[in-house]
Amino acid sequence: MYVLFLTDDNLIRGYKETTQEETETFKLKFILVDELPAVIRNQKQNTLLRWVDGQVIEVNSPSAVSPQDAKLAELNVACNAAILAGFTSNALGSPHTYDFDYDAQINLGGMLNAITAGIVTGAIVWKASGLPESHTVAQFKTVFADGLAHKNALIGHFWTLKAAVLAAQSTEEIDAIVW
Incomplete structure (x- = not known):
């Protein structure tokens, strides 16, 4: 299980492997996923990622951010x-x-x-x-x-x-x- 830490506007600010019990101590906005999405594992440098409708998307369009x-x-x-x-x-x-x-x-x-x-x-x-x-x-x-x-x-x-x-x-x- 992984936790994805999010900004207020759902940009992914970091992630780590975790347990359900550990999430009770988190003070940041986060979501849990069973597996680390491939887009995160293969993230290119300086590429922003955002959580949208239950999935991680790359934010690389100038109009997106x-x-x-x-x-x-x-x-x-x-x-x-x-x-x-x-x-x-x-x-x-x-x-x-x-x-x-x-x-x-x-x-x-x-x-x-x-x-x-x-x-x-x-x-x-x-x-x-x-x-x-x-x-x-x-x-x-x-x-x-x-x-x-x-x-x-x-x-x-x-x-x-x-x-x-x-x-x-x-x-x-x-x-x-x-x-």
């Missing part, structure tokens, strides 16, 4: 990819990379909730630079804060670029805006 909408969709995909790629934190005293895919974000938030509720008070073993590392509560809170700062900085960058796209007066100006 405006240059602004196409650029915003491209920037949205780039922003999501940058967020999901992970972040670096010095919480352990030196730089370590941390996963930040959807599951990792949910797990980080869940652990912070457990800490806040007093359920977890001792050492927390968390994957840092691909290896399990012991974190104090203070170190874990720093990791969480660094992850949040990472995400917020990228979302802020997206909003800045979105404003530039919306202010652009020509296709050339829109095309010049890159992630």
Whole structure:
């Protein structure tokens, strides 16, 4: 089973293999499909895809999507990819990379909730630079804060670029805006 994440206007912003139980945690607009459609598996670079009437279609006709909408969709995909790629934190005293895919974000938030509720008070073993590392509560809170700062900085960058796209007066100006 696959989940297709959608924008408000049904452009496909990403996908992943999933389970029915996992979908209960998703906060984004999505649809479930049993098999990944061939059009997604064979997607050409810079081709937009949209969910229409129960199927995925390529959106490559100039009349199908405006240059602004196409650029915003491209920037949205780039922003999501940058967020999901992970972040670096010095919480352990030196730089370590941390996963930040959807599951990792949910797990980080869940652990912070457990800490806040007093359920977890001792050492927390968390994957840092691909290896399990012991974190104090203070170190874990720093990791969480660094992850949040990472995400917020990228979302802020997206909003800045979105404003530039919306202010652009020509296709050339829109095309010049890159992630």
